[in-house]
Amino acid sequence: MAYESNEKRMESVYSKRIRAGKRRTYFFDVRATRSNDYYLTITESRKKFNEDGYDRHKVFLYKEDFNKFLKALTEAVDYVKTELMPDFDFDAYNHDNYDNEGEVATSENIVAESTTVTPSPAAAPVADTLGEDVDKW
Template structure:
């Protein structure tokens, strides 16, 4: 565990980041209690418009509420998709946020051979494709 100013900081055991637009990022972090129990923190981080830092909002979700939370979230999302916006193409947003990540992509591209996407993949480029999929 990390210590900062003699205060115990809880480290993430697992973390997943989701970029949502240019100014928002969501973090899903699994953390452990002192008694080796686990809970989830969900953090929304929004860049301030004046580029002076971030606003963060955090939810703590404990194991006894996981199933209720997932059920309620699924029901709410399904209601929007089926009742309120049935004609909207939600699948159009099933892609990674590439905009704003040019520096990260350039760093990875320097280390991994990226196959040419203008042509169909050949058998020789399958290992390169697998490398890219590991990102």
């Protein structure tokens, strides 16, 4: 029984994968606690060079820190874009137009990168608060 509750607790209710080159992938997973509270895990997964397997680093972000985290991240990214590298074309590195093998995606080979496992009405306010600030990037 304890195993089943741990499995349920570890399930993602929402997951978003971002491919960042050939060896790096970021995962954003919304997970539920036993008491139906929600938190975010951010995972960087890097394919090991000259070895099999992956190195993974994970950050847990709790709901009470969402706004502070998003504000600090936005400020740091904006600082790099406007103060340190104002002439750099950041859109040139937008990998959304590439498939898993680095080829230009076409309508025939596009695969959805986000998956909603279980919609939850309790998660809606989080999306509402985060959505406006994320679009400012």
